[in-house]
Amino acid sequence: MSKLIGYITPQKFLDELRRYQKGSVTRRHFLGVTGLGLATAVMSAAVPGLRPRKAYAGLSGTLNFTTWPNYFAQENLDNFTKNTGVKINVAIFGSNEEMLAKLQAGSTGWDVFVPTNYTISTYKKLDLIEPLDLKKLPNYDQSAQDPRFLGPGTIDGVVYAVPKDWGTTGFVINTKKVTQNPTSWKEFWDLTQGPISGKVMVHDYQLTTIGNALKYYGYSFNSNDEKQLGEAEKLLLAAKPHLFGINSDYQPAIRNGDAWMSIAWTGDATQLHRDIPEIIYVLGKEGGEIWVDHYAVPKGAPNREAAYAFVDYLLTPDINAKEVQAHGYPSTDARTNKLVPKAMLENPILYPAKEALAPLEFGAAETLTNPLRAEIMARFKAA
């Protein structure tokens, strides 16, 4: 036997092969002596598809997953359950404020939830989430994430949440009914009080509704200035009688034609446009919101092991690509984007032009905790 491992003459190789075929030597001996065992091991580590999926032994029980509507592919959840035996209970929420309220009340039993960028610092301040152990998330590759979206999840160098997907907040219009061509928030609010009165919806969500009312005057989406908020409130109260509804679940009304225009998020716009092509998505010229959603693990999660396995599973690029195709929100992960159909990558709803994205702002943490904004929203709804 040659002393040099991995080096074997072709003649010797054939000899060993015949011996193996005849059963004179074990497979282990054959693989060792020819160096094929080592070669395979090196190869498989280098080819991602061949890399073994994380060992799911030892997972049990149920996983409580709290997320937003239409935000995942059921097929992926079913596959996770099939591979690990962990049953998944999904809870759907319509706003970050509700999630925060539930976590503040305590004993939610949640294992994984999906917070938006502006809430994470508040969660850390209130000690409601725990730092993530990135070693347990091997399929999350920080270097592959779009750097724009890495800021909110990391506080003082510690990662509390990993990015899931990003999006924007604009408005959808039914071009068959809305023949004016609004491109700005000023036109949105003016049309609401004018020609398309009675057919417009806004979110039941103070961040976007008050934020986009502020945009009418060109103020910052996150403004906490009392005077500016006062003007936004006046606009909202003036627009209220002309609104069809104040509801974050605007898809049904848009789909059946009760409403022709509504504040909307990227993924809903993708789904609406896909099913009803005359519905288009517009980003207001003055600006608006760009946001990024994350996966996070609340403190005291009952099934932490399953939580990490689940997040790791959903962030695996090929699984994540299936998620993107299901919910229609763009991913922050470059590896996932390579696996998403080209048509989606070129869809301006998911990937707006740079000029459209430039004036957008990320939500600020103060908007979550500012009681004045909450009061304005309540006064607006009560009026």
Place this chain on the structure above:
Amino acid sequence: MTRRSSAVTALLLTPAGVFFFFLLILPLAVVVVYSFGERAEAGGYAPGFNFGNYLNLPARGKAFFNTLTLAPLGTAVTALFAYPMAYFLAVKVSPKYRVAMLVLVMAPFWTSQLLRYYAWMMILGSKGIPSWLAWLGFNDIQIINTPWAVLIGAIYGFMPLMVPPIYVSLEKLDKRLLEASADLGASPWASFVQVTLPLSLPGVATGSMLVFILLMGDYILPQFLGGGKVFFIGNALVDLFLQSRNWPFGAAVAMALVAIMFVTIFFYMRFVLGKSGTRRVALV
């Protein structure tokens, strides 16, 4: 007359007593304590003792106004719709079909309330009744997301609750009283107004009380059929606890609602106690 020892009485009351103490009295006590506190910086409860929240109640005055106008109106109209149906069931339908028909009246309760409201959203939406009205020539009528939709939803949703008490009190009616009334020369209508109606009032009162209490605290109905534009006390509470997370103020609003209910039930009990001619309190 059998005399029950007080020990047996105490034993019989214990399950309900324990249940109510831990699941009603204690939580209510927590709400009272919260209502005197302050909103924590990021939302939630911070200990304190001030009346600020109660003094701030007028800030939600519109919610109270909306609820206190729509709840009595809804109750009254539901009673108006339910009475003829209960009368028909109790007096006109032969006994062998009565129970079956009563079951049919209650059947909607077996389906999910949410499903029924979604159905109404379709019926009252632009592709439902308004489209028929447009065909008849009345264009641009919007029903969904208005107080009218909430009223319609209330009547439909609470009819199965209003009919049984009225039905029971009408069924109990001694028919010989009506015979006597006819013998004394009263017309059928006079008999109805002077004999049947007063004797069935306890049933109407009980049914109304049930519907009124549920309507006062309702959140789902104005949220779905009002589309966020009809603001009830229930909506104000959800908003205060889940959106603005001002728990102390929410607790104060909740206690105000409890106070209103106490007053209402006080008058209700006075009414039925007054109407009971016998020693037994007639709730139906």
